[in-house]
Amino acid sequence: MVNYIAIIFILFGFFFVSVAAIGVLRLPDFYTRMHASGKSETLGVMLTLIGFVIYNGFNLVSLKMMLVSAFILLGNPIGTHAISRAAFYSGLEPWRKKDN
Amino acid sequence: MSNGRVLINNLKIFLALFAFWVLLSEKFEVKFILMGLGASLIGTFISREIMILSRRENGDIIHGFDFPVFKYIKYWIWLVGQIIIANIQIAFVILNPKLPINPQIVVFKQKMDNPLAHLSLGNSITLTPGTVTVDIDNGEYIIHALTDDTAAALYFANNQGDIRKKVADLFDEKIEKDDL
Numbered sequence: 656m657v658n659y660i661a662i663i664f665i666l667f668g669f670f671f672v673s674v675a676a677i678g679v680l681r682l683p684d685f686y687t688r689m690h691a692s693g694k695s696e697t698l699g700v701m702l703t704l705i706g707f708v709i710y711n712g713f714n715l716v717s718l719k720m721m722l723v724s725a726f727i728l729l730g731n732p733i734g735t736h737a738i739s740r741a742a743f744y745s746g747l748e749p750w751r752k753k754d755n
Numbered sequence: 756m757s758n759g760r761v762l763i764n765n766l767k768i769f770l771a772l773f774a775f776w777v778l779l780s781e782k783f784e785v786k787f788i789l790m791g792l793g794a795s796l797i798g799t800f801i802s803r804e805i806m807i808l809s810r811r812e813n814g815d816i817i818h819g820f821d822f823p824v825f826k827y828i829k830y831w832i833w834l835v836g837q838i839i840i841a842n843i844q845i846a847f848v849i850l851n852p853k854l855p856i857n858p859q860i861v862v863f864k865q866k867m868d869n870p871l872a873h874l875s876l877g878n879s880i881t882l883t884p885g886t887v888t889v890d891i892d893n894g895e896y897i898i899h900a901l902t903d904d905t906a907a908a909l910y911f912a913n914n915q916g917d918i919r920k921k922v923a924d925l926f927d928e929k930i931e932k933d934d935l
């Protein structure tokens with residue numbers, strides 16, 4: 656039973672990481688691609704790690720994995736912010752819809 | 756902030772570092788515990804200057820570990836819920852064959868004294884629906900929003916701006932409701 660819950664979590668994580676990859680390919684410019692990679696990846700990796708924790712049961716190793724997911728939650732937006740800020744200051748113009 | 760508060764905050768750093776050591780070493784023999792205590796003490800000693808982030812106008816120190824821990828954890832749990840909603844919305848936008856996006860730059864001002872409050876708000880905005888923090892300069896936020904709805908969600912004028920209110924409450928900062 657626990658295995659099934661773990662599998663569901665890992666599959667959801669897999670889905671969100673796939674969405675991030677598809678988004679990076681489909682969206683038109685750098686800033687919009689940051690949306691896909693910054694958000695969906697965070698949740699995808701976190702869900703996968705939670706799945707591992709559930710599969711492993713509660714011990715020190717799973718505590719470490721929870722720590723890793725907490726650091727990803729804190730660190731990933733900072734990375735996104737640093738890259739998009741660098742792009743903004745080097746003068747990259749955001750893509751806009753053509754009709755306005 | 757008085758000397759007592761600084762001592763309490765340094766104690767918090769020490770305990771956090773020691774807990775981290777025990778968690779990573781997984782060894783509970785006296786030798787390793789003592790090594791951990793020594794390493795945490797050195798770490799606390801080195802970081803006592805770095806942790807003073809800035810000062811308020813009346814000269815009070817703003818300390819890097821001086822935040823309400825339980826309120827903060829509660830806030831992050833709420834935020835994880837928001838992140839899940841955000842991701843489902845983004846997934847719908849990305850997987851929609853028409854790709855209904857209208858990217859735009861949003862600028863707003865939010866004056867807060869505590870750099871930690873700016874850090875939390877910037878992080879939260881990046882993680883929640885369709886917005887990425889591009890730059891924070893002296894309380895002025897430059898945000899890239901993916902769709903019209905997500906851009907509108909940041910303004911008080913639309914009876915929204917939940918994240919901004921929540922972060923300001925978290926650090927007891929006063930914000931002006933009429934900015935933009």
